[in-house]
Amino acid sequence: DAGVIQSPRHEVTEMGQEVTLRCKPISGHDYLFWYRQTMMRGLELLIYFNNNVPIDDSGMPEDRFSAKMPNASFSTLKIQPSEPRDSAVYFCASTATSNYYHVGFGELFFGEGSRLTVL
């Protein structure tokens, strides 16, 4: 299994530019999460999807951020326009519904992250 695949691994852009981060979850997983990590704020949950439908986007910082999941094998996180304070590592994670422990999902499988630097 290839694991969760994120691209690009590193992105350097200038303020005002559009940024698109991509994620391919593990095949068969029906939950997908986007997290953001900074030194100041730690790991923050931005949004998560279940069966391609956004369930909770309360962590999305503002309207400049948008996320989509057009199908079960692909998701994007877009920032338009980007600002220097968006500089962070963005992680995507996926998981499958856990039938054994509880209604809901089991452990999360994280990608390697996309490091974004906005100048």
Add this chain to the structure above:
Amino acid sequence: DAKTTQPPSMDCAEGRAANLPCNHSTISGNEYVYWYRQIHSQGPQYIIHGLKNNETNEMASLIITEDRKSSTLILPHATLRDTAVYYCIVRVATVRDDKIIFGKGTRLHILP
């Protein structure tokens, strides 16, 4: 907000057991305790989770107190590769509100 309290950092000698504490005094009856770790620059990695009984897997053991207000993650024979930030998480688990929220974690240094 994270519902757990962890020491910001700990040291442990290589080869010894690393015991990482976590307080979760407001945990409710149907909430699980999860542990993840994050090795430098990598995505977080699941370690173990439990409800009320002690749990053990190939990576670690999880000891939950009887009142469930605290727990300890035990790495039985720590190696240098166990140097990481360890996150203790209480999972909010309702049908439509399944979130895993990370706090600040404990930075564990394994000393050679």
